[in-house]
Amino acid sequence: MPQNIPSGSLSTAPDSKGLNVRPDLLPESFFFLEKGKTFTQSLSEKFGANGTVFRTTSKINGYTGKVYTICQGQVFLQPCGTDTTKVNAILKPFNQPIKGLAIKYIVYRGLNRSDFFQGDLITSGTPTTFVDIIKKEFTGLYNMLGIAVPQFTAQHIGFPVGNSQLETDLIDDYFLKISKVEVTGGTATEQPKKAFELPMIPRGTHLGNVTGSVGIDIVLNEGDYTIANDPNPFQLNLAFARSADHVLDQAVGNTAFKKKLIRETATQFLDIAAFYGLHTQGKGKIYMSDNSVLQTVEEIASQISGFKTADTTYLYIQGSRQRSYNFYGNQNLEGSTNNIKIGPTTANLALEQFEAGWPVKELAAQPSLVVQLTTDNNDAAAMYVKQGVLHADTRNEDYFIRGKNLLQEEGNGADMNFTKPITFKLDKTSAGKTVASFIQLIYEGKTIVVEENTVSNDPNIPSQVSSLYMKDIDDIFGLINVFPKIKSGTNYEQKYVIDQNLLLIDFENKTGQPDIATVTTKRVEDTIVKEGATNLMRITYETLLNNIRQNMGAFFENRTAYSDNSNSGTRSFEDSRNNFYQPEKPYSLKKEVFEGIEGTIINALSLYLEDGALPSKKILGVTYDENEKLIELINFHTLNNPKFFFKSDLQNNGYYTSKQDTKYRKYYLAVVGEDNAGALKIVTPTPKIYVSTVDNLVFSTDEYAKWTPVIEQTVNNNIYEKIKN
Template sequence: MEEMPETSAQMQGLTTSQEGVGRVAKLQPVSHFYIQGGNQAGDFTQVANQSFGPVDENQFRTTATVSFSGSKDIYALCMGTVFLQPQTGDTSKINLVLKPFKQPVNGLNIKYIVYRGLEKSDFVTTDGKVAGSETSGTGFVKYVWAQYNKFYNAENGETAPEFKASFLGYPHTTEEVQLQEGTHLMGQYFFKIASVDETTSEEDPATAYDLPIIPRGMHLGTAAGNIGVDIVLNDGDYIIENDTLPFQLDLTYARASFFSIDISNEADAFMKKRLKEVATKFIDIAAFYGLHANGTGKLYVDEVETPLTTKEEIALRLQNFHTKNNFYLYIQANRQRSYNFYGNYTHSAENDNTIKIGTNEDNLSETSFGTSDWPIHIINQAQDPATENNTVTFQLTTDNYDGAALFVQVGELASPHEENFVRNTNLLQELSTDPTVEVDTNYTKALQLTTPSIGADTIAGFSQCIYEGKQLTAVDAINSEEEYILKDIDDVFGLLDAKNVFIGDDQQLPKIVDETLQIINFPNNSESNDIGAIRYQKIEDKIQINESEILERVTYETLVFNIKTTNNSYSTGSSSHIDTTSTDTHRFSNHDNNFYQLALPYYLKPQLFTDGNQTITGLFLEIIDGGMPSKKILGISKDENNRLKQVITDNDLSQCKIIFKKNDDFYENEIKKYNLHIIAEGTSSSNQIFNPLEDIVVYSIDNFVFVSAEYSKYKIFETNELRIDFTL
């Protein structure tokens, strides 16, 4: 089935809270049901040990498998790029990895959809060619054959070479198998830069493939007896150098008949915790389809042109999943770790519970977050059959600091909020003036999410929340008695030891995006803070100083995903510009400066000042049409960045971010001076601060831009007319 025209805005149909305050557009998912049928009780079955989720405290199944009699057609859930792999243990099966080209749910970033157990004969012949033809076979092979023939017919009528399955990623010959190692990350196959032999003009066999992009709803092939599916969430397309985590999205994972995170043989307690975090990178396919039942979703099925749109129709498609009534609550807390990963969200020294949760405020149970000790809380509880939607209500622990906040990335809030942000009086409780009323201010106010239901039964669904309800502290790695309270700019920028997934040469300068959201405050002109949910990117560039000298730099920049701004008639409010970008590369040429520049409407403006005998070029962040910026930027030289990376290598650190320790030996108006340090997890889940051997100093004039003297020494200044002057 070809991709159907759809509205460009996936978030329509506003919901409100507080009588119109906190208007939020509903998600408008559009996808295709992956398996033929499903609307009858006998179409397929799923038992407990085939379903997504925790098996016990040591095993978490990421693959949702269903069984059926005979064979069934399998469809592309969304528009995406296809990569074929053999299935381990069964030479008659093939696994297909679909990387979304167009996300089926705006706001939910999916990295891969892994189909496990398609019939190999639908895709690959016994001699390693692509099966079928332009007029025969499955929808997928007919489509790729048509594209293949079209390409070669356009080349002056030349005869097309053999259409090898390896062109779609599937290895057949001994050489092809040897080129694909199980430890290879899938990302390097989706993001390749071809290498051509200058002598033979032939492409290097290691990159001699061209993965096709197919439309949503395409008939991929058939499965006999069963089919498994993983949905992997996207935290970014990058590689962590020397990553010690045993789990990776590699070819071994891609080829498995099903996959479970298994920690039973892991002896190290901290590594067990890190492995359990991996579960939050997957979602249940039943819950994914349940998102379509909010009244604005479209779910296409089989070869039917008209989508399902009502919750009754969509619930019928989910009836055979064992998890059809599960609601999954994902909560990310400080440092992009799951709620209470660091043990800092227990109620008190006498009470180690972390959450109160139930269907409504009158039946909350105090417990520890997470089902079977995994960092996802699963609720499956019948509710009032008279209600149109069911509710999940919870209270989280807090220390009541003024920056405490929650953002709902996926989910529909029924309790008071500001465009899915919850803070201040919407979040924190106050002591009662009535001495007979006891208020436990160790917990937030009750927060309530709604989910569609049929009678008393919740339709499978999930919610992703980001919560920072307690200030986080860290200790000095050398002097454990020296405790440091993290401020807002601390612990935002990481990716120090991340590598771009693109395969290229030294002239390809990488840009890497961390897709995992964080909450951050931005000052405004109303003597308060705007609040934003941000991603961030790391960009490398080079400045040609003269014919023989080049300055290599690294820029870290926040990217607004969602923001709640405060505007009034007396002052210009913050910019509500939403940033869009993705991991890629840009090319350096020593004949033409192609330094990194901010995307409009932002530009940088210089100001000179002195620190002792040194003249420093500080930078302001400006907006073309005025207003306060909603962006934070850190700029350092590549040499300075490498010194921070060396701290990671020397101390075998994970979850590394940059913190800014104020240097009080410098005073000049409002200009601030900071020393950069690393906050990280060493061999335990405690947060420690590690110092580079040599100080790395940055300055900030406006609390938005933080740059080292070396970074801005040869800065290309951008004016509000966007003229460019290169100043040494």
């Protein structure tokens, strides 16, 4: 992940207007076609929107030749539609080709079947490096095990044999499965559905050949987990993997909300031309089949010129709750559907609706780009440029834009409904032709108001509707009802999943202005061994730092810029000893026990850093049973995209002070999510589930904190006897 460090080659030089510092992307990938061979593409075959459908497959014609792996990864083969002479190959990257761009799959559609199989046997009519590699690995594995080498058949690399696979199976079920081999009398047998280990293939491997046409999809990574009762009609399943030519079609949705979710899915895909176009930024390299390397703007632009989108810039904007900009309709101008000013210069901006049609803005032959987004000018309004190069005229703090750099000052005719103009630099050839790329923004510009209905048990008292404002922390912890896709090998494993979508969050500091950061989020399941050998199952939610911008003064402590780098997975443990969740070093937890204002004993946790710096992490800890109560609410109200909502009995979410002068905050947990119509709704369990915090970083229920083994513990002497008894 990108870190907050100066680059050897800056996109724009530091100046008094802002730091303008971003590490080089250093993209490196292999071009998927042979160098020197031409291809054609019609407008109907290009990536992008076309009315009520959105083409995710960029399809080309007039090409007969080799196809190569874009990056190192595992390969999974599937049928290609109804054409028995073709196959599709799904590549899951192991090494990401572009820093900060998480690719989940690259799907090649329409490869010649004969280059992989003769009948059901894996043997190529036209020798390919891919088949050579996997045959060598297959033979080596069985020789190492001392087992007779079986026939190498299509099912060993995922291709279905008989009815062993269902189109509703998720692709991840095959990439993240556990394969088991049973040996009886020297003969190896495997489960038909999982009778393979997908091979790891180097970048630039000759994968197969195509005759006439080939399609390619790039799927961006959101995380390796399954959402319970996901209402989105689109799924990354075998039906998608087997499509000969894939489009998102709004007509598949049978409600307005499901159609909206299909439109939202467009943000999960990236045009192949824009992917290669990004290599013009930050010292990129595209390796070619003749061992040459493309590095200049002119070379890269020439190589992708056959795509109809070779000069298209795509604008992706993530708004509140990790949805696209204006997903909730909160960004519109009053009495209008317009919510963005966009154009090539500040003097030539058009007022438009960003998400009209699809939430991916396509800008063909745009010479430069300026945008202004709507805002309510709240103090927490901020933007982070995840992808894209800011023009030197746009003031920023290492690509974070907030405060006076984002919001306009009243007077001089300024339209306070909008941010300041944000200007992006687009790469162009010497002839002035724009090179395909995409710009990705994380933006929090308006506070979301959610209405809560309180129904009285007394029929004489009418229900009340109250408006609740979403706080920064109410947009952090999700993943409440997800399941890990990575399969467990044993019953004794910590299971953890990552949401790869970035969030903008604040950390309080002593300068009066918060430190701002981008984070991803992690969910961990663990088990604590309590007294009497009983177990307590728990769920921990944790932020992982991606990038941070601090406001530092000479007499203030620095906040750590340690960037977490973690993926979904499992961690084995034994049932006879504690293998509890702990934050990764340099973090550890500190426990504080005190008497609350109600006279009850409160166990609270706080974050500790070995070097004494301020933490850049937030944690929520609940027991498994407490989490299940919230899942029951989510299921009962059929909420989608649920997140924890923190409610306080105090006005303005103020502090309590214990009898021992410990300042703490206490919240009870609710859930905010989308109902069947897509509107936000808040629900609260009964009885309430309370969490406490003494540092505004760790929020935990008493049962979670009480049994958490920690390095340091503080027990107030005044209540020692009460705790002991």
